[in-house]
Amino acid sequence: MSSASDFSDDDRPLGAPNGAPNGHHHPNGNGHVPAQQALSSMSEDEDMPLATAHSSAVPPPRTLKRKKPVYAESSSDSEDDTPLASSPAKLATSAAVPMPGALQATTVPASSTNGKGKTKTKAEPSDDEYAEDDAPQRKRAAANKKPAKKKVKQDAPAASGSDDDEPIAAKKLSAPRKRKAKVESDSDDEKPIAKKLAAKKPRASKAKAEAASGDELPKAKKASGKVKKEEEDATGSPVKGKGRKKKEDEEEEVFRWWDADANGDGSVKWETLEHNGVIFPPPYEALPSHVKMKYDGKPLDLPPPSEEVAGFYAALIESDHAQSAKFNENFFEDWKTVLKKNPPRDGTRVTSFELCDFRPMFEYFEAEKAKKKALTSAEKKELKRVRDEEEAKYLTCLLDGRKEKVGNFKVEPPGLFRGRGEHPKKGSLKYRVRPEDITINIGKNAPVPVPNMPGNWKEVIHDNTVTWLATWTENVNSNHKYVFLAAGSSLKGQSDMNKFEKARELKKHIDRIRQNYNADLKSKVMADRQRATAMYFIDKLALRAGNEKGEDEAETVGCCSLKCQHVTLEAPNFVIFDFLGKDSIRYYNRVPVELQIFKNIRIFKENKNDDDDLFDRVNTTGLNKHLQSEMKGLTAKVFRTFNASITFQRLLDENTLENATLQEKLNAYNKANREVAILCNHRRTVPKTHDQSMEKVRDKLRGIKYDRMKLRHVLFKMDRKFKTQAEYIEDESDIDDEWIVTHEESMKAKDIEKAEKKFKQENEKLEEEGNKPQKPSVLEERLADIDAEYKVLVSERGTKLAELKRERPAEKVQDAITKLTERISAAKLQIIDRDEGKEIALNTSKINYLDPRITASWCKIHDVPVEKLFSKTLRVKFPWALEVEEDWKF
Template identity: 70%
Template sequence: MSGDSAMQVDDDRLQVLKSAPNGANTRPGVNGNGLPNHKDDDSSMSEDDDLPLSQTTRKSESISTPPRNLKRKKPVYAESSSDEDTPLASSPAKQTASAAVAMPGAARTTTVPAPTANGHSVHKQSIKAEAADSDFNDDAPKPRKTNGKTTKPPKKKVKEESDNFDASSDEEKPPVTKKPAASRKRKVKAESDASSADEKPPTKKPAPKPRGKKKEEEDASGSDTPKPKKRASKTKKEETNGSPSKGKGRKKEKQDEEQEEVFRWWEADPNGDGSVKWQTLEHNGVIFPPPYEPLPKHVKMKYNGKEVDLPPAAEEVAGFYAAMLETDHAQDATFNKNFFEDWKAVMKQHPPLDGTKITSFALCDFRPMFEYFEAEKAKKKAMSAQEKKDAKKAKEDMEAKYTTCLLDGRKEKVGNFRVEPPGLFRGRGDHPKKGALKLRVRPEDITINIGENAAIPIPNMPGKWKAVTHDNTVTWLANWTENVNGNHKYVFLAAGSSLKGQSDMIKFEKARELKNHVDRIRQNYNRDLRSKVMADRQRATAMYFIDKLALRAGNEKGEDEADTVGCCSLRCEHVTLEMPDFIIFDFLGKDSIRYYNRIQVEPQVFKNIRIFKDNKDDDDNLFDRVTTSSLNKHLTSEMKGLTAKVFRTYNASITFQRLLDEETLIGATLQEKLNAYNKANRMVAILCNHQRSVPKTHDQSMEKMRHKHRCLKYERMKLRHALFNIDSKYKKQKKYIDDESDIDDDWIVSHEEDLKAKEIEKAEKKFAKDNEKLVEEGKKPQKDSVLQERIEAIEEDFDRLAQERGTKKATLKRERPVEKIEEAIDKLTDKAKAFKLQIDDRDAGKEVALGTSKINYLDPRITAAWCQIHDVPIEKMFSKTLVTKFPWAMEVEQDWKF
């Protein structure tokens, strides 16, 4: 990408943040976010679904880790650094290492040794499941190093710092002590049981209440949660009338049946009880991938030019690599090294049958296996439509019982019910474990969560479950630990389920609640920017960046994880100071996507960063007295349930709402409305650093779109010239005076030749089809002279077009009234304009992923209300998956605001 494009993106980032959501403090020349004011610039994300965020060329999939341990010249600053403004000193904290987790079932069936188990109990796993969607983990405060020994922070010191904070706070709050999640949930449950012992979620869809009564109950409840607007659907009308309407065909009946099965949980219990998630739960567990089928005997890899007879276990792992032979992964040194080490470990237990000793990766030739896999792919593609349909149906029939479960008597869809097959770990960015072998998951590795009285599912492969639990305070159905990174994998209900919907709604309501507290919180952290306590000052500075730049909080990383950071884990090398008050961020964020941003900040923030970096090396932590857990603990004291991720969700949604409200769309066309919406979505995606690499086919698809646009303009040109031929007075009318300036004579010649070839091909196909039909009916086929006559007629038409070039006059194949020609020109003009907007929108979003913010950070009610106001079908903004995921948002009032 060019430098100009990168500069444009940086302007877009500043444009998104040019005004604080709730009027943060400002100073001359600087907006509420601490950034310089800019005039409005044009900036998914582009599903979707992309502009770069830096002022330098980069792509999300080809990013190298920023250089570390560089020698830095100590900068000379003109501003004062009096002792009065310097906080208490502190020492850098030591990072903790992570441990991998064993997979007993997999270990028994493979030769790759698994790491030692971490001893997580089912209870701990269930607690972790509840926080699976969070951007952080509540890690314990890091120990400090003193004289080469690791010691815990002195209790007295911590207490003094805490007291200092309470004394300076506007509102004195008791210290927040974090209790285990399960204990809190049991307490809530006990209170709930005391108030209503018999209260249970309904086991079937409740009958709709009369509208007036429902409204009275809502008014009496006094809930702050806005009730979604009810729109009378066809299903509702059918229930009211007492008889179902007659659907046309099976497809219609199936759709009606699915609509009737939707559980309107947001009306029955919009807030959720916060503890017990279900009363009864029945499901069929997970489906395991089929066992490995050995390759045909004639397909073998080669070593040093000779074929190798591998046993199935070693052959399967070799096949994983062979299938990726032509990908970028196979060209990566780290990927190849990790694969070869794990493969050798497998071959140690399952050596080649012919005694070949494989010791050098360079002598391995996986090409024969690769060519076999490619041939199998080609066979699948060559299958007839009926064969593909039959194969798909067979697969769906086999998986049918795993796709749903019974939750409190209701049928709900299950999300990821398929266990991931074994393979090679790919990772994202420069992950140190890419290429490592992902072991086959077996029943002995999986814990099942199910109702006490429900039948325990039988695995579809030999083996017994690791454990069976009945924890109704969590929402997962099964979990296990993968061997590469030791991460917990969970099976949850589908995105459109009631439990997921409740979780989403609570998340966005919590972000919306922040509006009532954000001004006070900003006042508090702006005050703490000058605190005498180093921990408080660092925390306030981190909060400033999380609020203004929507940064993730960041986790500690082990040595065996990708070197990605967030706000709390920034190192000195990631932040550069530039006089007088600019800060340059350059680091790898989540998924190894580079974050580059040069921003203007408050003078106090600039001074704080200078102090934090003083006497530190490049690889030292910038915020050495702040952890994600301590930051979130403080945020919880500011507002119940507040975390750094809530701030990110709030800033994304409030910015999106503001950008949409700023657009004046009165009299706008549908495409203009779509462009305005996508522009706002893009700017939020840039704010949140949601990047993607430019699709490989982008240039090709853009060229096709531009060609189609020229074709529309060519058609309009011929109609204009036909109008001029009828009456020359039309040449002077403003409506028709503008010509198609980007259509030159060379393009017209080429385009008309292409049209001529297509017309002849079309005539030949029709001639052949007609003859086939005549033969089937027992009649004589047409003579070749008939086809020749048609081709000659086509050539005559295009000879006429060639003679009309440059004359600004044209004749149509069939005569049309002037009114019809004028109407056709108007339609083509509008169509060409709309298509040009579509081209611009597609090109602007080539490096921004719009889907991530739509799914996770933008309150869907903003989109639903905006679509109602501007009369835009929700399907234009949300895919079918998102409409299913957010049913509670689809019925919101059109005047609803975040």
């Protein structure tokens, strides 16, 4: 790489100089069975490669060869418009994390700004949002390096690399303002609500519950009985949380740090700190002697260290990871290194990946999963109790004498690095972390925690200017891992609030900053002109700043690390971006730009090759230094947070939701959230099970229609005059006789299964209490009742007449029909919302870029329960935001 001394001040920008095993062979056992069949402990949800980003227009295939563009000429395109060169700044070396999006959504008129949001706190020190979730180091020797001090960062990863939105135990939050509207039920069970209405009458309380659940998908349940209320997130997925044990409701109150000193000055974070360190995963247990992988068709007798690594791969043979040639290549190379130290006991030399058959191990893991799933509820409870007792002391720490929850205190177990996208190191072996790898941070007078495995800590320090409790360095990518307090803790909450307040402060400076960089777009100094152009893209397109990438890192780019091949010009004023952004998601965007931007890009690309830097005189260090001169604490990350939040606020304010139903309000909120997610390029692959899932919810919708049909038939039998009334005359068009037969048989099977499960649970409980279990005849009677009920339904097929088991007035039946109709409308809206969001990751922006006070205020204005939009995890993470007044604006 050229240094600054290689260029003179007079220079124009110069360009920079210019068969593996695949694991698909049958002996490996690699098949095409869905990935969820892999070992449950090897969860893939967070590490699956993400696919190409969606765009409004279908993007053309990526190519490294750049066509000669057609440029727009103008009378102002003269010698005077070409800037002078300046020495390039030193190139940065941290990871590129681009965040592209849409152009038109971000312009903020000066009239829309206000003076609120002034903050005394220090800005976020880094543009990086999260460290790679599972990015361990390549060499164990690197783990001996002492990590640099790390000031508190909002988005630092937890110990295992998981995001802040991992579920944690709830704390009792302050009671929000009383809502005008009743909280709706959002149960999402499998059965339609009016299962056998001809045989049993719905209770009034049930009908009332149905009315309140207009936003939910149908519930496959008899018309009688209580309706369980569940929380839903913004995508409509049920989130269990209500009706839990009393002890969760009686937890201690959250420390209201937002009513005290925010302590966000970036210096001392705590006075005293006491905790119990981290909990290590259990040691490896060798497989039974009869379970052995095969090599060249013969069982391979492996010692435990080699067998453990083979098991990591065996658990994944039916996942997408095992279909990747790079994943298989890296695994096999690392496994061979382990085999050299721990060779097979029978002397076999393992030299060919194609001759390895891991299926015997995979089948054993699957059988063990099935056994675990088949445990009785009592056995599962006992296992959970033992686990909870082991983890209890790690759950909390004492911070300044106050009990606070710890985020992720579990050390990540060894395994294979999954990576994201086409990461060059995916499949590499992540070593087992030991006490000798971990540095502990505690108060000076606090007792040193004792590891739960043999060994001594690498170091024990007492640094009260940082907020991590423990740190170590992993071997795959030499990344530092940290244990922080939980998302709902005071320190994390302060960091969150300071981040959003810093973004609000930008409102007071944004007009001046935009005037300044617009003036520099015509600067005679090349470095200034490139910097101004980069700022334009960061501001208008929410691009991440981006840094240089190493050869062993995924080739993702951001604004400052764009290559000429990533940007194409199209007359008269269109710029086409085509590159791999964060997580190797393709970013394709064709946007109109100001003519000066168009001409600048043309100048920057002159006399350069495709793989030369577009901005060869700009790097993130210099860019952020300039941003600091514009506003204290300003970084490219603050720009993204500001543009995301202010765009979200504007989109929500544009909606007129008077007399809207709850589901219509939720759809409007999610639509605004989607637009921000597109702006920030928060894409995801369409889930493989999406079509299957959509068919399932459509079937639930038909189940509600079936319930309404049966009630209509009840009315017809009461009085034939109802057949002529407009609201009851129309049939449910997508319910035919064949579907009705299938639906009723399915309901019967579920009821039988439910009765058998309930009978088993009742007997288990009786035995636990020392009582005699029920006789089988009790179950037989219940099954006979179910059979009789469904025979009635069979007899009613095709008659368009039905009756209830108990008499009900026609008015009650009519009310129930009206409420079911409302539920059908809500379910249709929810289906549309879910389908539109199949390629968008809504939670990323909601967790990191959208000020939570916007949501809290909007919910109060429109009488929407915040539980509909914020999961329990987010409510614990943002307690300070939930108390905002309804007239609050970003």
